Amino acid sequence: MSFEVTATDGSARAGVLHTAHGDVPTPAFMPVGTKASVKSLHPDEVREAGARILLGNTYHLHFRPGEDLIADLGGLHGFMGWDGPILTDSGGFQVFSLRDTLLAVDDEGVTFRSVYDGEAARFTPELAAAIQAKLGSDVAMCLDVCPPAGVPREELESAVRLTTLWATRQREAVRAPGQLVFGITQGGADPELRARSVEEITGLGFDGYALGGLSVGEPRPEMIDAVEWSAPMLPADRPRYFMGIGDPEGIVDVIARGIDMFDCVLPTRMGRTGTALTSHGRLNLRNARFARDSRPLDERCGCPACRRFSRAYIRHLINQQELLALRLLSLHNLWFLVDVTVGARTAIEAGRLADFILEMRQQTGTDA
Ligand SMILES: [Zn+2]
Numbered sequence: 001m002s003f004e005v006t007a008t009d010g011s012a013r014a015g016v017l018h019t020a021h022g023d024v025p026t027p028a029f030m031p032v033g034t035k036a037s038v039k040s041l042h043p044d045e046v047r048e049a050g051a052r053i054l055l056g057n058t059y060h061l062h063f064r065p066g067e068d069l070i071a072d073l074g075g076l077h078g079f080m081g082w083d084g085p086i087l088t089d090s091g092g093f094q095v096f097s098l099r100d101t102l103l104a105v106d107d108e109g110v111t112f113r114s115v116y117d118g119e120a121a122r123f124t125p126e127l128a129a130a131i132q133a134k135l136g137s138d139v140a141m142c143l144d145v146c147p148p149a150g151v152p153r154e155e156l157e158s159a160v161r162l163t164t165l166w167a168t169r170q171r172e173a174v175r176a177p178g179q180l181v182f183g184i185t186q187g188g189a190d191p192e193l194r195a196r197s198v199e200e201i202t203g204l205g206f207d208g209y210a211l212g213g214l215s216v217g218e219p220r221p222e223m224i225d226a227v228e229w230s231a232p233m234l235p236a237d238r239p240r241y242f243m244g245i246g247d248p249e250g251i252v253d254v255i256a257r258g259i260d261m262f263d264c265v266l267p268t269r270m271g272r273t274g275t276a277l278t279s280h281g282r283l284n285l286r287n288a289r290f291a292r293d294s295r296p297l298d299e300r301c302g303c304p305a306c307r308r309f310s311r312a313y314i315r316h317l318i319n320q321q322e323l324l325a326l327r328l329l330s331l332h333n334l335w336f337l338v339d340v341t342v343g344a345r346t347a348i349e350a351g352r353l354a355d356f357i358l359e360m361r362q363q364t365g366t367d368a
Helices: 043-048 058-063 067-072 075-080 092-097 125-135 153-171 191-204 220-233 248-256 266-272 304-308 311-319 323-349 353-363
Strands: 003-009 012-019 022-026 028-033 054-056 086-088 102-105 110-113 120-123 139-141 180-185 208-211 240-242 261-264 275-278 281-284
Touching: 003 323, 012 323, 022 028, 028 266, 028 323, 058 067, 058 092, 058 125, 067 075, 067 125, 075 086, 075 125, 086 125, 092 110, 120 125, 125 139, 125 153, 153 180, 153 191, 180 191, 191 208, 191 220, 208 220, 220 248, 248 323, 248 353, 266 275, 266 323, 275 323, 304 323, 311 323, 323 353
Parallel strands: 028 054, 028 261, 054 086, 086 139, 139 180, 180 208, 208 240, 240 261
Antiparallel strands: 003 012, 012 022, 102 110, 110 120, 275 281
16 A cells, blocks of 8 residues: 555644655655756755655656656656655646637647747646656556646536546556556536546546646635535545645645645745745745844745845845845745644644644734
8 A cells, every 4th residue: 555644633634655765755745847847946855855756747857857867867856866655646737728829629638838949748547647657656647637727617627528538548658667557536616527537537546646726727726615515525545635736724624634645835935035934924025124134034934045145135135136036945845834733733733733733823914
């Protein structure tokens, strides 16, 4: 069995995912290494932050530099110098979220224009499996149809139908040795369609299951509500992956509702906008009030940025567009989100997740 639940607290679970490149304690935050790099960070820094599993993007790696080149250079682990677990998405999210590049969707696959050169390209479940097998990731995701929020019900229903059809084929397709494959459920926030998708996808039997088609533009309360009623539909003995959440409040909200894994570009994206995530909430370092602030970004944080540098110094680096600013903020934000996740895991083991979340909320918004 590739997954064990080791403790529960209400709907929340602590567990371990066993992969070909090591164990991942869950709940687990997965930093996104879109183009085989967590932007601006060395793999050793990502590991020191406490991250145990990375996410790589099939779409981007397929086009640049290509899965054959990566396979020839030792697979994604060897290529990017990360020997820990890697999950690759299927490329479906990129294809369907770049709506103006979408050309045609049919039962066989999806045709779209590559963002790299505008040439028409096609993904099928078989190709999504083959790319991920060559990348050699530890967890491969099924190709799914992921519509944005607010589409007509017929479109959601069609996404559910095609996602099941494609999952049926990808389940039988090639995979790397020891590679786990996760199915993705669709259906947006429609209870009937979600239930249908869960029944069809779990009926096929995968190593884990994702809630796809949420966090795609719907209001936050609707999304959290959908996680609350849909997570328990998924089998209790398999890992549950929520695709695309990574702010501290959102992380604990989905953990409390039974989610084990999640990914987000937030730590590095916030870094690029000069924003630090802290136990007091978000700090915009561009703000003049930090010009002479000698304190670290977060006094509770043990990251390399907080151990050594002041808010005033990092603010100066941001204003002068020094590359070190991006690195320090990305490092800090990653440490912070991993710390939130590890704290939630510890709280689940102690049966005090609700208190942990309450303390976190009370701290947020107090004066930094
Ligand atoms: Zn820090």
